[in-house]
Amino acid sequence: MRITCPICGERDRREFYYQGAASMLDRPDPDADGQVWSDYLHLRDNPAGLTRELWYHEAGCGAWLIVERNTVTHEIIGTELVEAADAD
Amino acid sequence: MTDLIAKTPCAGLLPVSHGGWSLSEVDCGPITWLAPFHGQAEALDAALQTAHGLGLPRPGNSTRAGAARCLWFGKEQVMLTGVEPGDALAQCAAMSDQSDGWAVVRLEGADGADVLARLVPIDLRPSAFPDGAVARTLCQHMTVTILRENVDALVIFAFRSMAKTLVHDVETAMVSVAAQHAAP
Numbered sequence: 435m436r437i438t439c440p441i442c443g444e445r446d447r448r449e450f451y452y453q454g455a456a457s458m459l460d461r462p463d464p465d466a467d468g469q470v471w472s473d474y475l476h477l478r479d480n481p482a483g484l485t486r487e488l489w490y491h492e493a494g495c496g497a498w499l500i501v502e503r504n505t506v507t508h509e510i511i512g513t514e515l516v517e518a519a520d521a522d
Numbered sequence: 523m524t525d526l527i528a529k530t531p532c533a534g535l536l537p538v539s540h541g542g543w544s545l546s547e548v549d550c551g552p553i554t555w556l557a558p559f560h561g562q563a564e565a566l567d568a569a570l571q572t573a574h575g576l577g578l579p580r581p582g583n584s585t586r587a588g589a590a591r592c593l594w595f596g597k598e599q600v601m602l603t604g605v606e607p608g609d610a611l612a613q614c615a616a617m618s619d620q621s622d623g624w625a626v627v628r629l630e631g632a633d634g635a636d637v638l639a640r641l642v643p644i645d646l647r648p649s650a651f652p653d654g655a656v657a658r659t660l661c662q663h664m665t666v667t668i669l670r671e672n673v674d675a676l677v678i679f680a681f682r683s684m685a686k687t688l689v690h691d692v693e694t695a696m697v698s699v700a701a702q703h704a705a706p
């Protein structure tokens with residue numbers, strides 16, 4: 435499996451560290467209900483198909499990426515820097 | 523007072539030669555890590571030009587002026603080598619002296635990429651990785667920075683604490699690839 439880092443270009447999977455679902459970027463309001471926070475922390479979809487995940491280019495430039503991939507075919511559909519998607 | 527003698531990171535380990543390749547230690551002189559403050563990349567570029575006559579390298583590249591060299595060293599960070607950093611750089615960048623922190627070795631000889639292909643998961647041939655190109659990547663299990671110096675030389679930066687591992691891994695690959703090339 436190869437992932438294209440927007441900074442470094444196409445690199446081998448072993449240079450990257452997998453963090454988890456990209457839903458971690460959708461942080462609830464600090465005052466949100468405890469159930470909302472519990473769901474945010476603990477509930478994950480387990481899709482057969484498209485998924486959005488956070489990967490870290492650990493052995494490369496050090497950027498956090500959002501990687502969209504297909505869990506059935508292992509196709510990498512796209513990558514972008516977290517800061518581009520999370521610029522608030 | 524006792525006059526202490528500095529020991530280089532690869533003292534007692536290098537140089538070695540196998541096949542058409544040699545591996546030797548590089549003394550980069552001062553090594554300074556620079557990370558521009560938020561929004562200050564252009565200011566750091568200008569400050570580097572004024573102080574050292576070289577610009578801020580783009581990702582995957584390096585710049586050079588005389589003994590001074592500036593290597594891209596990861597996202598929004600660079601390493602200045604070969605020269606004491608000008609005071610003005612501190613106005614626009616975080617800095618740290620890492621001169622004693624790095625083991626730096628040079629693999630010389632034609633097709634050095636053949637040797638490192640055993641260890642490094644990227645294409646280091648001159649066609650893909652030309653003079654002055656820089657990559658942050660892996661050497662076996664270690665993170666390293668690799669610089670192409672000219673068509674026949676690749677320079678590897680690894681943590682000083684991993685100097686022996688670096689030399690062992692690269693030398694083992696040199697021996698192996700040399701034997702493979704010598705086979706009938």
Ligand SMILES: [Zn+2]
Nearest residue numbers: 439442491495
């Ligand atoms: Zn990268």
